[in-house]
Amino acid sequence: MSQHTPLHTGWRLTAALGSPVPENVAPATVPATVPGCVHTDLLAAGLIDDPYLDDNETHLAWIGRAGWVYETAFDWSPGTDTGTDLVCEGLDTVATITVNDVEAGRTSNMHVAHRFPVRHLLREGENRLAVRFDSAYGYAERTRDFLGDRPNAYPEPFGFIRKNACNFGWDWGPTLVTAGIWRPIGLHEWTARLARVRPLVTVEDGVGKVRVHVIADGGTAGPLTVAARIAGQRVEVPVADGEFTVELGVPEPELWWPRGYGAQPLYELDVELLGADGTVHDTWSRRVGFRTVRLDTAPDEHGRRYTVEINGRPIWVRGVNWIPDDVFVAGITRERLAGRFAQAVDANVNFLRVWGGGIYESEDFYELADELGLLVGQDFLFACAAYPEEEPIAGHVEAEARDNVVRLASHPSLVLWTGNNENIWGHEDWGWKDELGERTWGAGYYFETLPSIVEELDPARPYWPGSPWSGSDDLHPNDPAHGNMHIWDVWNTHDYTHYLTYTPRFAAEFGYQAPPAYATLRRALSDETLAPDSPGMAHHQKAADGDLKLKRGLDAHFGEPADFDDWHWLTQLNQARALSLGISHFRSLRPVCTGTIMWQLNDCWPVTSWAAIDGDGRRKPLWYALRDVYADRLLTLRERDGVPVLFALNDSGAEWHGPVEVTRLSFDGRVLAKHSATLDAEAHGSARVDLPAELTTPDYDRAELLLAEADGRRAWWFFGRDRDLAYPEADFEAVAEPMTGGYAVRVTARSLLRDLTLFPDRVDPAATVDKALVTLLPGESVTFTVSGPEGLDAGAFTAAPVLRCVNDTRR
Structure with a gap:
């Protein structure tokens, strides 16, 4: 049986001789975490300040221009195995590996696993292993000089080295060019091994087909057999030269479906490499699922489709773009990913796009x-x-x-x-x-x-060749009518209402900025007084003219904020409004539009960005808006031919049939007109309800609204932008009481309250809340459930800047 021995302990880190490092770092030898990276090791040793705080990032550029040496020692005794390899699953990036001072190999690609034969370099007893990392900058700049420069979006040479591109800085990320052993490293001792296992899993005529493509290295083990097993089926074939195939069939397998369309059954697939006497030389296993996938990009009367089909069923994609969840990717644990995925699922997301500037x-x-x-x-x-x-x-x-x-x-x-x-x-x-x-x-x-x-x-x-791509050289690559598209004139040059001018077949990237949660800012910044342009805030805004674009959005919808608290609240609200408007509009265009992937779910550090979840893992108001607008069943009022129209968008597996009531009301709650209709939206379909003129034509547009209600769901329509509406002064009663695990904050409206939102992190950084962006009519109530530590001042949850609504901004 082959044996894998992790080599993750006893590592020490030093700067390579002659590297441009500070005087206190040059002679230092510090403990190193493997997997890990130089930045986090230096931080743990107290040799650098936290690069995520204030402008510390700018003082650490020397790390990416230095060379670094990782060293450890391990004991080894020769056994009967014929092969001993050093397996490096990820080295970042320009590395030279030595065993007992003899070179074993070199790498210059972060994204590839490497295997180096080292048995001839090992000796019985203690052995020394070293990995020297040369400067990624130096390598990239030499390659650029050799091949000739190429244009890119940022003045950095990331296109000339196969490394996590956003390490070199992005419009949401810091410039922190890493080095290190970022994925597991260890010894593999073997007599015969499975050099590569590549299962292809499909469904054909109701039978689950598993074709396991295998490359085996037999060493000196003699005749070998590969056995593959799944769902009670087992097949053995003799090992052949090159790549050979083991085929299995599973009659009528349970199909794997995306969430919301069915279950996710997974089957254990086991592969063994057997000797003539039945000895198990090597094993490989993984859980697989049976499903078919197709991307329908056929031309139609609207242009060219871009429809994801699973098991023959079209899926309306409710997606988010994903960036590396931390700049220092070695520290992204399974637990952290599970938490972020739970947030995605809770926001009714069904698709993650892993963006091409990461890993x-x-x-x-x-x-x-x-x-x-x-x-x-x-x-x-x-x-x-x-x-x-x-x-x-x-x-x-x-x-x-x-x-x-x-x-x-x-x-x-x-x-x-x-x-x-x-x-x-x-x-x-x-x-x-x-x-x-x-x-x-x-x-x-x-x-x-x-x-x-x-x-x-x-x-x-x-x-698919690109995001965006229209499917043909004869078309503009970002043509809305063909394939997938990105929408960035909204944010860069246009107000978010410009989303309404688009009819995309598939919107694969679009977004709007806002700052992170207040507690995230206070942890990351030492600015005595926070302001949009205070030093820390300015450094943690990486987008070109980002603050000017935020201001343009505020000017269009709210006017000048009174103070930083208003600015923070309203920029976050504008972000939520922008994405809610865009997604609800695109969903209302089904079946012409078949999906949205908003930019972006997550952040890699504390920053003003397009994320719904900030760099400390806190949910911005956008996350709550995303949960609402990506719900299986969405009731929304959208403009068609200059008047509001009601849409029922049904991504559930059951028909949505029942009554709907639409009411025109004054801001003081008086009913001005009412209309009843019946919804009839098929499963994974939609329904449209046109409204009579007495609803769509207000008497006084500054102080009236529409409310649609069906099946416990609501949709609101206001006849103007916030700055032009005659909101009443916010009048309500708020009571907060301790409860098991947190606090119940009950708000009863005496006036219209629009987008009532509670920010519990302003009371305690660990506190969270179950809902946000709630609109109430006079006389209505809502209870916010706050999860947080005991002993907090409950009264702090009942007033600004913790409890906010749009009415606060009335001038």
Whole structure:
């Protein structure tokens, strides 16, 4: 039986001789965590300040320009095995590995696992293992100088090294260029081994087909057999040279479905490498699911579709974009991912798009998605830049694509490979053509290399060249009528009401900024007085003209905030409103529009950004809006031909049939007109209800609203922007009482209260609340359930700036 021995203990870290590091760091040898990275080791040793706080990031650029050496010692005794390999699942990035001072191998790709034969370098007793990391900057800049510069969205050389691109800074991320052993490392001792196992799992004519493609290294073990087992079926085949296949069939398997469409049954697939005497030399196992996946991109009367189909059923994608959940990716634990996925599921998300400027996500990530029924689209790692297609980059691209397609192909949650993020669009619209001349920019990867690798290694899963991409060279790559598109004129140049002008087939990226939670800001910033332009706030705003764009949104809808508390509340509210408007509009366009993937679910540090969940894991008001607008059943009022129209959008598996009542009311609660109708929305369908003129034509648009109610759900319509509406002064009674595990905060409205929201983190950083953005008519009540520590001042939950509504901003 082969043996894996982790080598994760006893590591020490030093700066490489001659590296440009501070005087206190140069002679230091500090304990190193493996898996881990240089930044977190230096932080644990007290040699640097926390890079996430204030502007500390700017004082740590030297780390990415230095060389670093990790060293450890381990005991080893020779056994009967014929092979001993050092297996490195992830080295970040430009590494030289030595065993007992003899070079065992070199790497310069963060995204590939490596295996180095080291038996000839080992000796009985103590052995020394060292990994030297050269500067990622130095490598990238030398490659750039050799191949010629290429345009990108940021003045950093990330396109010239196969590394987590957003380490070099993004419009939501810090510039913290890491190095380290970021995934497990260990010794593998073997006599014969399973060199590669690549199962392809499909459903054909009601039978679950498992084709296990195997490459075995027999060493000196003699005749070998591979046995594969699943669902009570077991097949053995003799080992052959090269790649060979073991085929199994499971009659009428339980199908794996995305959440909301069915269950997620998973089957254990076990593979063994057996000797002639039955000895088990090596094993491999993974849980797999039976399902089919198709991306329907056929032309139709509206343009070109972009519809994800699972088991033959079209899925309306309620998605979010995913970035690495921490700059220091080695520290992203399964527990942390489980918490973030729970937040996604609670927000009614069914799709995660793994964005192309980060990493190929971990086994933990994909196993959790398999279990929860979260669909995943994985970008190949190219983002916002022209990438050279010459060596050494080309060889690295092919190696990492092969490595990660094989690693991830067995996961039922993975439903789509995408060639890049915005590079085809960038080449078309961002002035790259003139700057590039005849130089390569990545087209060969997206249209030749990557699709051929997917076709060879993962033929049952669709590939799409880019996000966005319209499906043809004859079309603009970001054409709303064809394929998938990104919408960034909203935020960059237009008010969020501009979403209403779009009819996308599939909106794969769009978003709006807001600051993180108040408690997150107070933890991360030492600004004595917080202001939009205070030093810490300014440093944690990475978007070009970000604060000006936030101000443009506030000016359009609310006017000038009175103070920082108003600014913080209203920018977060504007973000929630923007995405709620966009998504509800796009959902109302079904079946022409087949999905949305908002930018973005999560953050990697405390920052003003487009995220619904901030860098400390706190939910912004946007998260609550997302939960509402991504609900299985959504009632929404949307404008058609200048008047509001009611839509019932039904992504549940049952028909939505029943009465709906729409009322025109004055802000003081008086009924001005009423209309009753019947909803009839089929499962995974929609219904439209046109409204009579007495509802859609207000007498006094500044002080009237529409309310639609059906099946316990509500939809609101106001006839103008907030700054133009005659909101009454907020009048309510609020009572907060301790309860088991927290506090109950009951608010009874005496006036209209719009988007009532409670911010418990302002009372205690650990406190959370169950709901937000609640609109009440006079006489109505709501109870907010706050989870938090005992002994807090309950009265603090009942007044501003903890309890807010839009009425607070009336001028």
